Amino acid sequence: MKFSKFGQKFTQPTGISQLMDDLGNALKSDQPINMLGGGNPARIKAVDELFLQTYQTLGNDGSVNATGTATSTTALNSMGNYSNPQGDAAFIDALVGFFNRHYDWNLTAANIALTNGSQNAFFYLFNLFGGAFTNEAAEHNESNQSIDKSILLPLAPEYIGYSDVHVDGQHFAAVLPHIDEVSHDGEDGFFKYRVDFAALEQLPALVEGRIGAICCSRPTNPTGNVLTDEEMSRLSDIAKRYEVPLIIDNAYGMPFPNIIYSDAHLNWDDNTILCFSLSKIGLPGVRTGIIVAAPEVIAAVSSMNAVVNLAPTRFGAAIATPLVKDDRIKQLSDNEIKPFYQQQAKLAVRLLKEALGDYPLVIHKPEGAIFLWLWFKDLPIDTVELYERLKQKGTLIVPSKYFFPGVDVNDYKHAHECIRMSIAADEQTLIEGIKVIGEVVRELYDNARC
């Protein structure tokens, strides 16, 4: 069968798709696997119990008919009816109340749309603000009616899942980071990325009007970096100056799942597009994303929902609504989810220091999210090759070069020296996975010294 160019773009094997297949296939194999590669959140007991209890309540809250059967339960209403394209109205109302209770944003329902997960939101937003634009300045010049605009990622590395979302080609510009040596919990051996504002403000694409939006994940997937309030404020100013929106991927951020350990605040205004997700509070299977933005953006997202999906899925909304209404989603995040991952990060750092303390490993300061980002300075092989060697020994991580959308990594050595490892695994998996990483990496450095 012949596929369109659109189809060919999506079916072409890319490095990322091969990697994803690899991860999927490895999970299906008989060999035991130390899975430090994926993005699945941990199963946390208190979290699971609350979700299960909520699930059961939704199936029993209806009126009981003559034969003793509960009908018109929330569960049935959610299964049995479409929402409108903007998303489940009861959940949107609950979110409006929640955000206005905790922030001074003065939202209305016109500021919120739901999507089938965060990836779906970024598919919409990056095509809405990246790709071919009508060139208003050249309206009467036929040869130049179109202008190509990119999504500006102010701090590479960024999320692997952004790379392929444009319906036609790739439209990213990225700025390489400042790398600062920092301490963490009083210890050395850490670094932190910072936005290179000098490079950012001189970026030809920005200055020349070829940027359609600025986007960052905060905390950052893959690094666990949290952009400081000051960095965010400067990005917001630049976005306003160039009349483009600032998109913040809040999948790991405030106020839920709140996997963030640094002192940071969340702001919103009508030039900001905030993207939230239910995945990392422990509900990835329900595919529910939340966009908070100006009404014109919400209207556009609703239109795209209508055409791409008719309407978003409702079950995640049904489960989350009672937890958002009475703030349990925030208590769960603050009291269970955040401490869990903070503990996991501590454990993983300790194990890594024990295994590789005398070797040139530096770790990105763990400020949030569910990953550690490890930099093996001057590693004798690139980390795609390291990934292969670790996989041979039953340990899966993700090599760094796929986390640089908008960067030509051929000329950037650092992009070949890092790996992302998940800390969502159980203690035994962390212990055994890091043991393998230690053995393989020590051997590589030791052999290079000979």
Next chain:
Amino acid sequence: MKFSKFGQKFTQPTGISQLMDDLGNALKSDQPINMLGGGNPARIKAVDELFLQTYQTLGNDGSVNATGTATSTTALNSMGNYSNPQGDAAFIDALVGFFNRHYDWNLTAANIALTNGSQNAFFYLFNLFGGAFTNEAAEHNESNQSIDKSILLPLAPEYIGYSDVHVDGQHFAAVLPHIDEVSHDGEDGFFKYRVDFAALEQLPALVEGRIGAICCSRPTNPTGNVLTDEEMSRLSDIAKRYEVPLIIDNAYGMPFPNIIYSDAHLNWDDNTILCFSLSKIGLPGVRTGIIVAAPEVIAAVSSMNAVVNLAPTRFGAAIATPLVKDDRIKQLSDNEIKPFYQQQAKLAVRLLKEALGDYPLVIHKPEGAIFLWLWFKDLPIDTVELYERLKQKGTLIVPSKYFFPGVDVNDYKHAHECIRMSIAADEQTLIEGIKVIGEVVRELYDNARC
């Protein structure tokens, strides 16, 4: 904010989007509404009871821990983990077993992918097989490297939701129907659309290689027409001759929800793409679509799932898996859903005949789906205007002109003389809605006679 051309396409107000807003707003108004306009399935008591019982079971089937809490239930596993981009593996396995039990298709898991509802499937498929293609014949001629291909709809009218799904422009070619006068249950006053194969086989776009796929819904939304086995067989032959796939939208068809009253059979081969949905068995809120196709199509859909949605939603799969495994989904369709809509169609036809028996109303022979398609021959106004007048009186239907993707309806009078009315409403709503339709239409014809 400035939107890309892609964004502008989706945010431009179209006739359809205005209509949809209209329907949505009307539902929110204080005035009582006879809702014969939407596509929501009916709430059928036996169906609701089975879904609710299944829902409750999924929340209680786990092991019970020391504190008496059920954990690891199917519900929790489904909420707490991503599926892979192809979709929930357990549901796909259940579907493979189901289809192979009832048909001789010899499917494997490589033949099935899940999507976030049927609309999502058509967004993928119509962009995969429609739009810009690499022109292999003109590979060395730079000015002609691209060829534009359309989705061929062999029988207009077709589903309203197809119209806007292409990421760039519209790519449809449609063939106008033969209209045969037929009887129904021994009565006159009915018609049936038939494919005009002479016109189809001479269609320049088909003959000249500018068709990427052939697609039909069966039963057809909006008309309730069921293409005969002979028509399907001829379409299948034509698709093979031109080496393009035949896509069948089975949202209302066999084997579930099986809202189909004519004698028809379902075939599949590796040039056929079958699309199923859980919506019309009563689960529209869970947004679950099913594609059965050759492995290369399934791989492409999985790749698009990964980029657009990361992975499809899982809850619909969890609810449907036990019902597919033991064929209850088929029993429910045959014993509850199909008879319900057949009864509704009978009632609506009787009411319409009573209201407009002496007027030039003909009804498309009700062969399936959840709609009646009414043709008001030589109606003095077009049905967009009729829609407005009915809306003034609190009754909502959908006018016909939006159901002709690929047809220039300006030159086609028939496209302005029909309406789609849902028969999923309760009896009282049908009675009152049809009463209003009768009053308004009788007055229009009566005044024209004066």
